[in-house]
Amino acid sequence: MADQNPGQGSLNCFTCQARDRTEWCVLDDAELELLNKGRVTKEYLPGEVIFHEGDPCRGVFCLETGMVGVRKTDADGNSVLLYLVTPGDTLGYRAMLAGEDYRASAEALEPTRICVIDVPTVRSLLEHNPALGLRYLKRVSMSLGNAEEKILHNATLSVRARFAHLLLVLIDKYGEKSTDGPTEFELPLSRHDLASMIGTTPESMSRTIKKMESDGVARFAGRTVHIPEIEILVQEFEPDHFV
Amino acid sequence: MADQNPGQGSLNCFTCQARDRTEWCVLDDAELELLNKGRVTKEYLPGEVIFHEGDPCRGVFCLETGMVGVRKTDADGNSVLLYLVTPGDTLGYRAMLAGEDYRASAEALEPTRICVIDVPTVRSLLEHNPALGLRYLKRVSMSLGNAEEKILHNATLSVRARFAHLLLVLIDKYGEKSTDGPTEFELPLSRHDLASMIGTTPESMSRTIKKMESDGVARFAGRTVHIPEIEILVQEFEPDHFV
DNA sequence: TGTTCAAATTGACCATCGTCAATTCAATTA
DNA sequence: TAATTGAATTGACGATGGTCAATTTGAACA
Numbered sequence: 376m377a378d379q380n381p382g383q384g385s386l387n388c389f390t391c392q393a394r395d396r397t398e399w400c401v402l403d404d405a406e407l408e409l410l411n412k413g414r415v416t417k418e419y420l421p422g423e424v425i426f427h428e429g430d431p432c433r434g435v436f437c438l439e440t441g442m443v444g445v446r447k448t449d450a451d452g453n454s455v456l457l458y459l460v461t462p463g464d465t466l467g468y469r470a471m472l473a474g475e476d477y478r479a480s481a482e483a484l485e486p487t488r489i490c491v492i493d494v495p496t497v498r499s500l501l502e503h504n505p506a507l508g509l510r511y512l513k514r515v516s517m518s519l520g521n522a523e524e525k526i527l528h529n530a531t532l533s534v535r536a537r538f539a540h541l542l543l544v545l546i547d548k549y550g551e552k553s554t555d556g557p558t559e560f561e562l563p564l565s566r567h568d569l570a571s572m573i574g575t576t577p578e579s580m581s582r583t584i585k586k587m588e589s590d591g592v593a594r595f596a597g598r599t600v601h602i603p604e605i606e607i608l609v610q611e612f613e614p615d616h617f618v
Numbered sequence: 619m620a621d622q623n624p625g626q627g628s629l630n631c632f633t634c635q636a637r638d639r640t641e642w643c644v645l646d647d648a649e650l651e652l653l654n655k656g657r658v659t660k661e662y663l664p665g666e667v668i669f670h671e672g673d674p675c676r677g678v679f680c681l682e683t684g685m686v687g688v689r690k691t692d693a694d695g696n697s698v699l700l701y702l703v704t705p706g707d708t709l710g711y712r713a714m715l716a717g718e719d720y721r722a723s724a725e726a727l728e729p730t731r732i733c734v735i736d737v738p739t740v741r742s743l744l745e746h747n748p749a750l751g752l753r754y755l756k757r758v759s760m761s762l763g764n765a766e767e768k769i770l771h772n773a774t775l776s777v778r779a780r781f782a783h784l785l786l787v788l789i790d791k792y793g794e795k796s797t798d799g800p801t802e803f804e805l806p807l808s809r810h811d812l813a814s815m816i817g818t819t820p821e822s823m824s825r826t827i828k829k830m831e832s833d834g835v836a837r838f839a840g841r842t843v844h845i846p847e848i849e850i851l852v853q854e855f856e857p858d859h860f861v
Numbered sequence: 862t863g864t865t866c867a868a869a870t871t872g873a874c875c876a877t878c879g880t881c882a883a884t885t886c887a888a889t890t891a
Numbered sequence: 892t893a894a895t896t897g898a899a900t901t902g903a904c905g906a907t908g909g910t911c912a913a914t915t916t917g918a919a920c921a
Contacts, residue, residue: 447766447767447770449770451774453770453774455769455770455774457766468759469759469762469763470759470763472755472756473759473762475759475760478766479766501751501752501755502748504748505744505745505746505748505751508744508748508751508755509744511755512744512751513715513717515715515755515758515762516712516715516716516718516758518762519712519716519758519761519762519765520712520721522762522765522769523721523722523765525769526690526698526700526765526768526769526817527690527692527697527698529773529817530696530698530772530818531692531694531817533877533878534878565898565899567898567899571773574772574774575773575878575879576878576879577900578879578881578899578900578901579878579879580899581899581900582900582901585900585901613693776907777907808868808869809868809869809870810868810869818908818909819908819910820868820869820870821869821870821871821908821909821911824871825870825871828870828871840917
């Protein structure tokens with residue numbers, strides 16, 4: 376499985392590059408010491424599972440490098456890809472904060488380095504530092520807002536509009552920043568993954584992509600996406616874009 | 619609009635019947651005093667709007683009596699009914715905790731009495747009592763788990779299966795408790811409301827209800843729902859129930 | 862009791878999208 | 892280079908469910 380003692384990367388929470396982008400930025404030195412003690416670093420290869428739906432919560436995962444996909448699967452094998460987790464993000468906090476077992480699975484999409492902080496440590500930190508709780512409250516609440524928005528979109532928008540919206544979100548997170556003009560980005564996502572991010576099938580995904588290409592909205596070469604003009608995507612997503 | 623000084627009901631947070639069921643159950647007397655000072659009671663009639671999507675957050679709402687629906691609407695007028703809020707529930711906390719404007723609207727479905735606690739009071743309590751933060755973390759995290767589940771369901775289940783699932787949830791919350799045998803409950807929800815809870819149209823809702831009645835799964839008289847045998851509903855919801 | 866109005870239902874139609882099967886493509890390995 | 896394998900695409904088909912319009916129901920009220 377995953378390495379327990381990798382050779383490279385930051386050695387502890389004090390020197391961690393990603394720390395300022397995480398919830399831990401509100402901790403003082405004594406608390407960081409505690410965090411550092413409750414920490415184990417692990418590495419995963421693409422396809423390796425970090426935790427499984429139904430597993431008891433093992434702690435909170437801090438992504439240092441790589442990328443992780445969070446999936447939810449039903450009894451029929453249908454699944455949705457809920458989140459892409461990137462460096463500086465925390466993973467698995469929902470189950471821990473809800474006091475539940477995991478209700479989704481996490482899988483490395485790239486070679487990934489993660490610090491695992493055990494449950495008692497996180498709990499202790501939360502019980503003594505209200506600022507940390509507020510940080511997590513903000514994170515979970517924003518995530519809930521996004522999930523609620525997704526529920527509305529899935530209920531009201533077409534596959535194509537949902538995909539346009541997904542592309543906009545991905546550009547915002549992973550593309551070179553610029554409000555207009557051409558953009559490009561690459562993600563370790565199969566067509567199946569893309570499909571399950573907007574709640575559709577790989578077949579419909581293929582057809583939608585083909586149509587968008589012939590309409591000049593986007594070009595897809597393997598896993599690289601090229602958008603000639605962002606503004607056109609925005610129009611696709613906006614309701615009632617009668618051309 | 620709403621009354622500012624209603625005559626009946628509990629007069630303060632100390633005597634409030636619902637308090638033990640709310641997040642405030644972790645507060646000590648000094649904190650309750652603070653809570654009580656930051657509080658204003660309001661009453662709403664059915665149809666009255668408590669807050670609007672896009673409004674800046676005014677505080678946290680504590681439901682004492684009645685029922686509130688939380689809706690999210692897009693530019694086309696399509697909407698989803700996300701939550702039914704009942705006594706003991708808190709309302710509007712997501713926006714406040716995320717530090718955002720409201721991303722959904724809240725509307726009274728019944729005559730409703732609500733205490734509004736202003737933002738500075740809630741913030742102050744959260745900053746000084748980590749246990750309160752943990753309570754809210756649990757609530758938001760469970761809500762997020764449910765929202766994620768809904769995303770999966772909407773992507774993979776038929777309208778009928780989603781409706782069966784909705785009925786099971788409603789029975790669990792509002793029906794007389796019993797694992798099997800007949801159950802009955804009534805809710806202040808129009809067909810349109812029911813439809814928007816599972817992301818479909820009133821027309822499809824009507825047809826689904828009709829079909830379920832002719833299949834003997836449930837009977838609908840106005841806003842009263844009668845379920846002869848819960849186990850049948852469970853089978854409807856479970857994947858691959860090939861009869 | 863009749864009138865009114867919105868909600869609910871019903872019917873007809875068909876577009877979108879899921880399903881299944883066949884084919885092509887691309888990456889990997891022998 | 893050929894063989895293998897899974898991913899991706901394409902085609903064909905049909906069901907689910909959305910849309911629009913017409914009708915019915917039912918509650919509130921004069």
